[in-house]
Amino acid sequence: MTTTVETTAAPRIDNGQVAVVTGATRGLGAVIARTLHAAGYSVLATGSRIGPVQDLADELDPSGKTAAATVLDVRSKDDFSAALQAAVERWGTAHVLVNNAGRSQVQALMDISPEDFSAIVSTNLDGVFLGCQVFGSYFASNGYGRIVNIGSLAGQNGGTATGAHYAAAKGGVVTLTKVFARDLASGGVTVNSVSPGPLDLPVVHETVAPDKLEAVKASIPVGRLGSAEFIASTVALLASPEAASVNGASWDINGGLFMR
Ligand SMILES: NC(=O)c1ccc[n+]([C@@H]2O[C@H](COP(=O)([O-])OP(=O)(O)OC[C@H]3O[C@@H](n4cnc5c(N)ncnc54)[C@H](O)[C@@H]3O)[C@@H](O)[C@H]2O)c1
Structure with a gap:
């Protein structure tokens, strides 16, 4: 006997908060923007x-x-300032930045x-630095804010397929997360990072040949690529007011590839 379970998406209930997401043209950024919007945030989707x-x-x-939507090249501090201004002009304020x-x-x-x-x-590390500076100052002046930085397993284990520049920059993201977390905590602002392993996303399928992808999956203890939707749900959790006690953390979501 087969059992079918019908699921219907819960209706969106506006939570009165505003979130800005960088790199939302595709991939994880687009999934994060959709997830935060479904969770009730007004969302400014930004991209180059x-x-x-x-x-x-x-x-x-x-x-x-x-x-x-607005253009935001993360290498530009002016672009971060303009995006913040755009959110404030449209919705009166901003509460969440996802780098x-x-x-x-x-x-x-x-x-x-x-x-x-x-x-x-400059894309992976300067971008996080500039975003934390511009939005962190604004959030602290309001007494509330949440910043979630997307790091990578590569920043923790030095990377495998990706280059040294990427791994070094992502290592820096974890460090910047701690530095901004410490500095901004008294202003009601938390700063955290999520460090995913290989995800089931277009960039992975574009850069890893199908036969090599099987080997990558086999090397992951849980035997599968990570889910972008789960990363996005984790971002939403860290972005919520209830996440007040999580600060300066890096949440590892890597299928057991790296344990500490
Ligand atoms: N896909 C994975 O397996 C994986 C694993 C670990 C971490 N990550 C991280 O997750 C994040 C999203 O990755 P993805 O898998 O969606 O990759 P992707 O390449 O599909 O998306 C990256 C996004 O960043 C944007 N971007 C690049 N340079 C930019 C710039 N200068 N200014 C503004 N936007 C810029 C791109 O346009 C795109 O929207 C990245 O930080 C990536 O390092 C991904």
Whole structure:
């Protein structure tokens, strides 16, 4: 006998809070934006190109009341300031920043030029630094805020497929998370990171050949790629007012590839 379970999505209840997500053009950032919107946040989806994030905002709320889009290149402090201003102009304030944007590059260690190194570090690490500075100051001046940074297993174990520049930058994300967490805590702001292992997302399927992907899965103790939806739910948990006691943490979601 088969049993079918019908699930219906719970209706969205506005929670009166505003979240800004970087790198929401696709992949994990888009999943995080959808999850936070479903959880009741008004969401400013940001990306280095307007087209995909505007499409996402239109999908979330065609009326534009609870979703909007803007260009934000995470290497630019001015772009972070402009995005904050856009959220405040639209909704009066902001409560949550998710520093999701990132760029990995498979490159042999000794082939990485100084330019390559800086380019990858500026997206993955400068971006988190600038986002925490701009939104952290604003949140602290309001007495409340939540920042969630997306790190990576590569930042903890040095990486396998991805380059040294990516791994080094992601290691820096964990450290910056602690530094901003300590500095901003008295202002009612928590800063945490999530460190995923390989996820079932387009970037992984694009960069790892199908036969190699099977080997990657086999190397993961739980035998499967991580779920972007679960990472997004974890981000939503850390972004909630109830997460007040979690600060400066890195939550590992890597299928048991790295235990500490
Ligand atoms: N996919 C995985 O297996 C995995 C594992 C661990 C960590 N992560 C991290 O998760 C985050 C999302 O990764 P993804 O898998 O969705 O990858 P992805 O490449 O599909 O998405 C990355 C996003 O960042 C954006 N981006 C890149 N440079 C930018 C810039 N200068 N300014 C603004 N946006 C920029 C891209 O446009 C894209 O929207 C990244 O921080 C990544 O390092 C991913």
